[in-house]
Amino acid sequence: MNALLRATERWMEERFPVGAVKKFVSDQATKPLPAHTSWFHTFGSLAIFVIVNQIVTGMLLMIYYRPMPDSAFESVRFIMTKASFGWFIRGLHAWGSKFMIVLLLLHIVRTFFMGAYKKPRELTWVVGVCLFGIALTFGFTGYLLPWNQLSYWATTIGTEMAGALPLVGVQFKRLLLGGDAVGGETLSRFYVVHVIVFPWLLVGLTALHVVLMRAQGLATMDRVGEEKKPKGGLPFVPHHLLKEGVVFAIFLGFLITISILWPPELGEKANPFDTPQAIKPEWYWLPTYQLLKYFPKLLGVLICFLPPVVMMLWPFLDRTRERRFRKRPISVAIGILTIMAALVFGLLGHFSETDIALFGKKYHVDHYGVPRTPTETPHP
Ligand code: HEM
Incomplete structure (x- = not known):
């Protein structure tokens, strides 16, 4: 048996550098991680797990989905009511897209507050910001597909926002x-x-992100320029990989439970002649x-940009060398204020x-988020 295996290996080696690939994989697997590597370091790989979920469930949905105005809504209704487990697959896909954003937000918070974006990991961060932009827009393109009232009118509002961009707005909206x-x-x-451009971009950029992260190794907590090779930390395989496995299993259980208990609704078919009251975008666009409501259109768009x-430019703007939370009060304060502002505007929008x-x-x-008693005059 062993002789056969060795002969097969030799045969392959003459045609493909199996040995070099094996060595690369084993080096990567045994690379020690920094001592502070924790459960917080699993958000990135959980995001990869959700990407796989989105691709698999998305392909299954494509079997019955029809991208035409006169059949899109009906095809999703078929998926929800007639196709075997269609409602469940749609639930995994719809909830997966929302959790993807939650996980990315947690991943950003983790890398930001641990100063992992600093030299030499600026490019990992920049590629990450592109991935976040794609993930946000991914949801927007998917929202229209069921062709219901909500999706129709939310897309109308979203494309209006795009139309307010300076110089290129009108053409971009038409495009x-x-x-x-x-x-x-x-x-x-x-x-x-939604089904071709973004999936390829997301997978390609994620691969680049992971290659960059692996090339530099996970950031230690040392000052920029004084990073030492991690010693004494746990190796990636099996310790961190098992930790990731545990997190994947818990997350999958949670995703399945939520999808069964709260399958996404379908609502009413899109009607271009019936504008519903107060249509709102997905929570992460709130x-x-x-914010756009408080400013004239152009100024509002510029402020939102x-x-x-x-x-995107943050690693090049924050030139301090410290990574530790307590030693960089200004960037930590900016981070906390940004999170609070997003929460406040999100709640006002909600x-x-x-x-x-x-x-x-x-x-x-009212429109601006100010609570008024019925007797008060509305905001002008
Ligand atoms: C689809 C989106 C993304 C995926 C799949 C992903 C995946 C990962 C993975 C697996 C890691 C290593 C483990 C970890 O730190 O969790 C990582 C590290 C990193 N990510 Fe992401 N990421 C994504 C988006 C982002 C975003 C939006 C940012 C920031 C704006 C970002 C910035 C970073 C940085 C700076 C590191 C290096 C961390 C360190 O060295 O400690 N990533 N990413």
Whole structure:
């Protein structure tokens, strides 16, 4: 048996450098990780796990989905009611897309507060920011596909926002819509971007991100320029890999439970002549949606573009050498303020144009997020 194995290896080696590949894999597997590597370091690999979930469930959904205005809604209804486990697969896909954003936010918070974006990992961070942008837009393109009222009108609002971009806005909006309003052309375009362009971009950039991360190794907590090769930390295989396995199993259980208990709704078929009241984007777009309300269109769009641009350039703007939380109060304060601002605007966006009860009193929260009693005059 062993002789046969050796002969097969020799045969392969003459045709492909199996030995070199084996050595590379074994070097990667045994590379020691920094001593502080923790459960917080599993958010990135969990994001990879969700990408796999999205690809597998997305392919299964494509079997029955039809990207045409007169059949898209009906095909999703078929998936939800007739196709075997269709409702479950759609649940895994829809919830997976939301958790993807949650995991990426946690991953960003972890790498930001541990100063992992600093030299020599600036490119890992920049590629990460691109991945985050793609993940956010991925959801937006997927939202239109069920062709229900919510998806139709949320896409109308989203493309209006894109139309307000300076210089290129009008052309960009037309490119997205394939006309003047959301219609069959828009659905085809969003479908192609959702099932071909973005998946390839996401997979390609994730591969680049992981190669960059592996080339530099995980960041230690040493000052920039004084990083020592990690000693005494746990090796990637089997210790960290097992930790990741545990996290994957718990997450999968959670995703399955949520998908069974709360399968995504389908709502009513899109009707271009019936504008529903207060259509809102997905939760992760709420801060942007709300912020845009306080400024004239162009200024609002420019203000909304500022955080992603600053985020992209952050490793080059923050030149301090410390990584430890307590030793870099300014960047930590900026990080905390940004999270709080996103939360506040997100909550204002969530409650705007709804009725709420506070301490036994009823209020109507206006467009700007200000709670008003029925007798108060509305905000101009
Ligand atoms: C699809 C999206 C992403 C995937 C699949 C992904 C995956 C990973 C993985 C597996 C790691 C190593 C383990 C860990 O730290 O969790 C990592 C490290 C890293 N990621 Fe991501 N990531 C993504 C998005 C992002 C984003 C949005 C950012 C920041 C804006 C980012 C910045 C970083 C940095 C700086 C590191 C190096 C961490 C260190 O050396 O300690 N990543 N990523």
